[in-house]
Amino acid sequence: MQESYWNRSSNHPKHEIFSELQVPPDTPFFARLDGRRFQAISEKVGAEKPFDKRFAKCLVESATALFKTNFNPALAYVASDEMNVLFLYAPPFKRRIEKTNSILAGIASSAFSLSVTKLFKKTLITAFDSRIVVSSQEKVTDYLTWRQRDAWRNHNNAYAYWLFRKNGYKPSEAAKKLKGLKTRDLHEILFRHGINLAQTPSWQRRGILVYREPYQKQAKNQRVTRRQIKENWNLPLFSSKEGQDLIQQILGWAKPGTGRGEIV
Numbered sequence: 001m002q003e004s005y006w007n008r009s010s011n012h013p014k015h016e017i018f019s020e021l022q023v024p025p026d027t028p029f030f031a032r033l034d035g036r037r038f039q040a041i042s043e044k045v046g047a048e049k050p051f052d053k054r055f056a057k058c059l060v061e062s063a064t065a066l067f068k069t070n071f072n073p074a075l076a077y078v079a080s081d082e083m084n085v086l087f088l089y090a091p092p093f094k095r096r097i098e099k100t101n102s103i104l105a106g107i108a109s110s111a112f113s114l115s116v117t118k119l120f121k122k123t124l125i126t127a128f129d130s131r132i133v134v135s136s137q138e139k140v141t142d143y144l145t146w147r148q149r150d151a152w153r154n155h156n157n158a159y160a161y162w163l164f165r166k167n168g169y170k171p172s173e174a175a176k177k178l179k180g181l182k183t184r185d186l187h188e189i190l191f192r193h194g195i196n197l198a199q200t201p202s203w204q205r206r207g208i209l210v211y212r213e214p215y216q217k218q219a220k221n222q223r224v225t226r227r228q229i230k231e232n233w234n235l236p237l238f239s240s241k242e243g244q245d246l247i248q249q250i251l252g253w254a255k256p257g258t259g260r261g262e263i264v
Helices: 038-044 053-068 097-120 140-166 171-178 183-192 202-206 241-253
Strands: 029-035 075-079 082-087 128-134 208-219 222-232
Touching: 029 097, 053 075, 053 082, 053 097, 053 208, 053 222, 075 140, 075 241, 082 140, 097 128, 140 171, 140 183, 140 202, 140 241, 208 241
Parallel strands: none
Antiparallel strands: 029 082, 029 128, 075 082, 075 208, 208 222
16 A cells, blocks of 8 residues: 555644744734624524623623633623734734634634523534734724724614514515615614614623723732733723723733732
8 A cells, every 4th residue: 555645754744834824023913703603693592683692791701711711812802793802912822823813713612602501501513713913002992993883883784684674574685775774874764663773782882891900909918919800891982082091001901010910
């Protein structure tokens, strides 16, 4: 029997052509994780439409899992069916892109599946893909503002789409009616049906932030600073001064040496 090429070759790692691809040194980056076919998954578990807080909680717990598995992201922004995880000072796997994407997607997928089982009493397989988006200290707020604006558009379209569905339109018909409608048109249509998009829950409109917040703790004869994972479901607009100040505060907390200690 002829010996296979792979048995003859002694340089298998050389064929892993993307395994050493890295984010440039000292470059902040986001890992953006998107849920695969999450609309179908939400229907399978019987999630409320257009938004279900339990489903959002599954996403938040997936983001939280990244903080609890020996990674040190500065923050994670959760909105719609995606997570944007920022690494500033402690990039995983020596900035190796392929390794980072595969491990983060694996953790998020397993954590989400476990959360669905817990909150919806359903067992199913879910998956995330992951991609790296390079950034900079100056562009972090711009990126988050962009993703928050996209969450707002998705929020408006989701409310309108499910209004059309409840009024008897088929999925393709509802999607077709959405095309070409501006935000003002959506507001007017929904308002006529008793839905004020400006008064829906904040987390639906603006997303959710997960980060580590320092706090003081008494330890023996001294007070020490520890950090705990915090979920912020009531965000300001990132384009506002309040939103920008919040982001800068969180980035300050993420600096090395700030609130070192165990996570509780």
